[in-house]
Amino acid sequence: MYGWIWRHLPGPVPVKVVEALALVAAVLALLFFVVFPWAEPRLPFNDVTTG
Amino acid sequence: MQGDEAPTELIEAVGGRRQRAAGGGGDRTQKVVFTVGEVLITLGLVVLLFVVYEVYVTDWMSAGKQADATANLDERWSQEPLPDPGNQRTEKVRPVDGEGFAKLYIPAFGTDFVFTVLEGTTETTLEAGPGHYNDTALPGEPGNFAVAGHRVGKGAPFNDLDLLRSCDAIVIETQTDWYIYRVMPMEGEAQDWEQGRGASEQCTDVKPLGEPYEDLVGQQIVLPHQSEVIAPVPNHPDRVAPPERQAALITLTTCHPRFSAKQRLIVHGVFTKQYPKDPANPGAQPPELTEG
Numbered sequence: 073m074y075g076w077i078w079r080h081l082p083g084p085v086p087v088k089v090v091e092a093l094a095l096v097a098a099v100l101a102l103l104f105f106v107v108f109p110w111a112e113p114r115l116p117f118n119d120v121t122t123g
Numbered sequence: 124m125q126g127d128e129a130p131t132e133l134i135e136a137v138g139g140r141r142q143r144a145a146g147g148g149g150d151r152t153q154k155v156v157f158t159v160g161e162v163l164i165t166l167g168l169v170v171l172l173f174v175v176y177e178v179y180v181t182d183w184m185s186a187g188k189q190a191d192a193t194a195n196l197d198e199r200w201s202q203e204p205l206p207d208p209g210n211q212r213t214e215k216v217r218p219v220d221g222e223g224f225a226k227l228y229i230p231a232f233g234t235d236f237v238f239t240v241l242e243g244t245t246e247t248t249l250e251a252g253p254g255h256y257n258d259t260a261l262p263g264e265p266g267n268f269a270v271a272g273h274r275v276g277k278g279a280p281f282n283d284l285d286l287l288r289s290c291d292a293i294v295i296e297t298q299t300d301w302y303i304y305r306v307m308p309m310e311g312e313a314q315d316w317e318q319g320r321g322a323s324e325q326c327t328d329v330k331p332l333g334e335p336y337e338d339l340v341g342q343q344i345v346l347p348h349q350s351e352v353i354a355p356v357p358n359h360p361d362r363v364a365p366p367e368r369q370a371a372l373i374t375l376t377t378c379h380p381r382f383s384a385k386q387r388l389i390v391h392g393v394f395t396k397q398y399p400k401d402p403a404n405p406g407a408q409p410p411e412l413t414e415g
Binding site (some may be wrong): 073074100103104108111112113116121 | 158161162165169172173176177180181244246249256271376384
């Protein structure tokens with residue numbers, strides 16, 4: 073999977089590194105700002121009220 | 124190409140195989156196993172990232188919301204003039220849902236421990252700070268001023284709630300007054316309160332309350348559905364205290380144990396003192412704030 077992505081990134085190696093980092097950042101942002109905030113209330117970790 | 128060979132070599136190293144895949148990637152099984160491995164490792168990382176999110180990232184997000192709530196509250200307080208102390212302060216304004224209306228200080232957690240308390244206990248409100256249960260008493264009122272707060276992440280206002288000892292001060296500031304609550308005697312301390320913990324200076328105004336509060340203690344751990352802990356007579360929603368025996372209580376709730384929502388940690392305090400704010404010197408603070 074990662075090898076396949078690496079091979080399909082265009083440009084020479086230094087450019088690929090930058091592209092890979094950008095991809096990682098994009099995935100992190102997606103997780104932190106979209107996926108986790110959506111999933112969190114559905115998971116039983118942090119309810120603080122009674123009743 | 125370099126990229127074609129790297130995965131194959133890695134698999135060989137792991138499996139201890141010498142056989143080289145013909146033509147770089149001919150072995151289907153190897154490829155499938157490798158990809159499944161990659162996916163599993165990725166999912167593991169996502170779970171770890173979720174922990175990071177829960178414990179740290181929500182803290183940063185909540186810090187901003189808490190700062191906004193505090194700024195709004197300060198602005199409102201500075202715009203509306205203090206009511207004339209000569210007037211009867213009978214009109215109590217109900218706080219607006221999702222907006223800050225008081226500040227909570229716990230000097231035992233340090234002099235810088237202050238949170239703006241917002242009205243309501245919805246998910247969104249609690250992200251900004253501790254939330255006041257709708258329809259429970261307001262600060263200083265007879266009844267039970269009940270507040271929920273997060274213990275992990277989201278600013279974690281109630282992270283150390285389990286460390287509160289009996290008689291520790293819980294101070295509530297409103298626009299007009301300072302209200303000093305103190306944690307009730309713990310279970311086991313109530314027996315010989317006068318000779319034991321009750322003898323210390325902090326505990327002057329704290330003692331086990333009689334009927335109908337006879338089983339009320341400073342800390343309890345309950346199941347999530349036990350909403351009776353925030354009743355006017357905690358644990359006894361069916362009881363009504365006669366007016367002359369009505370106590371003004373504070374109840375703080377958070378999750379327990381940490382990182383879990385299996386139970387709730389509950390702290391009860393009793394109202395001991397009130398300092399009206401002096402319009403001539405609105406910045407003055409009660410001595411309890413520095414007793415840490």
